[in-house]
Amino acid sequence: MPPEETEQSLTQGSIDTPDEDYRLLIENQTDLVVKVDPEGRFLFVNPSYCRTFGKTKAELLGSTFMPLVHEDDQAATAAAMAKLCQPPYTCIVEQRALTLEGWRWLAWSDTAVLDAEGRVTAIIGVGRDVTERKAAEAALAEATRRLELAVEGGDIGIYDGSVLPFDVTVDARYLAMLGYGVGEIQVDLQSWRQMLHPEDLDRVLTLAEQVTNGELDRFEAEYRMRHRDGHWVWIQDRSRIYERDADGKAMRVAGTHIDITRRKVAELKLAYLVDHDELTGLLNRRGVWQSVQRIHAQGLRSGRPCCLAILDLDHFKLVNDAYGHGVGDAVLKRVSETLLREVRQADWLGRWGGEEFVIALPETNEVQARTGLERIRESVAARPLEINGQEIRVTLSIGFATCHSHESDPRDVLARADMALYHAKNAGRNRVCYDGNDSGVYAVSMAVLVQSALQTARILPAFQPIVDLRDRRVVAEESLARIVAADGRVLAASAFIAIAEQLGLLHRIDSMLLNATAARLKSPGESTECPLLDFVHLSGDLIRHPDILRALTRELDGVCKAANGVLPLVLTLNERQITAETEQVVRALSPLLDLGCKIAVSDYGGDDSSFRFLIHLPVSFIQLDAKLVRLAGESARARSILATIQNTAQDLGVTTIAKQVEDEATLQRLVELGVDWGSGYFFGRPSEPS
Structure with missing residues (x-):
């Protein structure tokens, strides 16, 4: 072959080979490939298109494609095709077409072919069957619609955001449950904690910490949150961590809030009815039996x-x-x-x-x-x-x-x-x-004895000296109740005070002691050793009898005037017995305080002591708990507590008094701690009742 023929053959091969490649590519393409003129008439269809619609190339060429398109999609298809006349001369359109398998969704990517003057001479389209995707999208859209309806109908609030730091976004329903509108409150860690009910706080925070640390994957709890107007709303909170760091710490969370107040109220009401008698409102047999079992086990x-x-x-x-x-x-x-x-x-x-x-x-x-x-x-x-x-x-x-x-x-x-x-x-x-x-005969007989003693004025005071611990000088006396029985026996207060308290008779005993003290103060000249101060106990029972306090005030007013305005009387209160609010105690005692009476608190440092009397009452004396004084000889902790009380008393200008001082060692220990006064058998026994 001459050289020029060889060159021509190679050149021709280089031209024919691309056309062959394109033909093979298009004819074996599973996607649909067509070429139509500007009016939509087929100029070319590949075999895949023919197989899809069950038509031959001869049947299709020269015909238009629009009759194959679903009538509901023809307008959108025409509008998309019209855009091909403008840059970028491409469009995407999805349409239903009637194929051999019935109506199928086809997604087309169309490109315009332009001549030298920029006019559209043809359109090349590549299509793909997307029926399964469209079905999935429709199913997802339906599921989303149903979810939105369920969330809205179920009044479910939604939140999501970061865990550390706690920064979540909440929707309008979440806020509405708590009485807020959008933008009226920012739900951060501090505000969320403040809205939690105090009884639920520890439980919820513990659970949240377990989820944050990776011990649990889900958070699910029912708890109360404070509504904007102040009442409590029961919330069911369910969330899941959907992102954690390399150490397993929670990073992102999403969850729901549901107002379950109605259900919780119904549950609580049902629980109440299970254990309570409908007629009387008391515990029923089941409820009281559970209480009996619990109390018996505790005992x-x-x-x-x-x-x-x-x-x-x-x-x-x-x-x-x-x-x-x-x-x-x-x-x-x-x-x-x-x-x-x-x-x-x-x-x-x-x-x-x-x-x-x-x-x-x-x-x-x-x-x-x-x-x-x-x-x-x-x-x-x-x-x-x-x-x-x-x-x-x-x-x-x-x-x-x-x-x-x-x-x-x-x-x-x-x-x-x-x-x-x-x-x-x-x-x-x-x-x-x-x-x-x-x-039980003892209790009954003691109750009879107390009532009889009150009727016959056989409850009399005995006096025990109170001394200054530094020089052992007598500075005061404490009035102690005694019953003198018909046979001459003398009963100390410890034998009958508890029963008198249960019988509600303490106010009468207090009244008799106070009257005896008032009578004693009227004639101080009869005794050259009259104490500087008289300590008399006041029970909570007496606080509830203002008539007795008024009569006592009138009696002591006369004593005060006779003594040139000096009334050496100290009213001793015990927190265990006085359950009234301190404001009520102040009101009840104000007339006596105006006369110059002072106040002492007894058994301070014991099981029932607190700071409430020291804060709200003008306390001048603290009588230390006898058990604490005794423990101070055995326990460094007790001594430390006693020292703390003593320091507090000094700061407040309050005099401390230790009771039941029985030996020299106790006395020295109290002096070292700085305790001011004391009483006990070491200094002198109570006098005989008079």
Whole structure:
């Protein structure tokens, strides 16, 4: 072959080969490839297009493609094609077309072919079947729509953001649950913690810390948050950590808030109804039995006494028979109200069934229980009930028993209390009976003795000296209550004060001691050793009797005038006995303080002491707790506490007094600690009552 022919052959091959490659590429392409003129008539279709629509090339060439397009998509397709006349001369369009498999979604990428003058001479389109993608998108859109409807209909708030630092974005529903509008509050860590209910705070923060540290993947909790207007909203909070750092620490979180207040209120109400009697509002048999079990177990663990009592309305069947069950129910409700008023705050009261009630008395011995139950019995019997114009007298029979350390089942204790109730019924009803022995006789006899002593003015003061610990000079005396029995026996206060307190008679004992002190102060010349100050105890019971305090004020006013305005009287208060607010105490004592009386706080440093009296009352003296003084000889900690109290007293200008100083070693230790005054057998025993 001549050289020029060889060169021509190579040149021709270089031209033919690309065309062949393009032909093979297009004919074997799974995508649809077409070429149409500006009017949409087919100029070229590849085999894939023919197979998709089930038509031959001859059938398609010269025809338009628009009839194959779904009528709902023809307008959008035409609008997209019209854009090909403008830069960038390309468009993307998705349309449904009628194929051999029915209506299918096709995605087309179209490009305009321009002549030298920039006119569109043809359009090349490449299409792909995207039916599955469109179906997935439609399903996702539907799921999203349903989720949005569910979130909106379920009033679900949504939040997401970073964990460390805590910075989340919340939606409008989240804020609306708490009474806020969008932009009115920023939910950061501090504001979130401040809105949490104090009782839920530790639990929720502990759970959040576990999730943050990677111990848990999800956070799920129900807790209360404060609404803008002040009430509490129960929230169900569910979230998940979706991003953590290399150490497993939480970085990003997303979650939901649901207001579950209605459900929680219903649950709490249901829980209340499960354990409470619908008629009386008291604990029902199930609820009181759980309380009995708990108190019995606590008593066994602590070794402290507790008692169980069964109360029964006497002849209650006659009430139902005579007046009907409606009146009977009203009687049960009124008696329940009386019982609730009379039981102590620590006691547990419930309706055992019918006309029977059970009271569990924790940390209560037989004497205390008998005194309290007698008070309850008397309260019910003393006031007839007026119901529907009828006056109905009701009495109670009560049996009670003490829990013994060897009884592991409280049912045994209730059985003994039930037997005691049987004895009370047998003995004539309207009485309290103890479980089979007479150890309660002491309490009853002591109660009778106290009442008799009050009636016959046989509660008299004895006086114990108080000395300055540095020079042992007598600086004051303390009035101590004594009962002088008919047989001449003298009973110290420790023998009867507890029973007098339970009987509500302390105010009368206080009154007698104060009157005796006032009489003594009227004639100081009778004794050359008259103390500078007289300490007299005031109980909380006396604070509740302003009439006695007014009479005492008038009496002491005369003493004060006779003594040229000097009234050497110190009123000693005990926080354990005085449960009233300090403002009430100040109001009650103001007339006495105006006369020049001073105030002392007793048993300071004991189990019931606090700073409330020191803050709100003009306290001049602190009587240190005797147990703390005794422990100071054995414990460095006790000495440190005593020293702290002494330093505080000095800062406040308050004089400290140690009681029950019995030996020289105790005296020296107190002097070293700086305690000011003291009393006890080491300095002198109380005088005989006079």
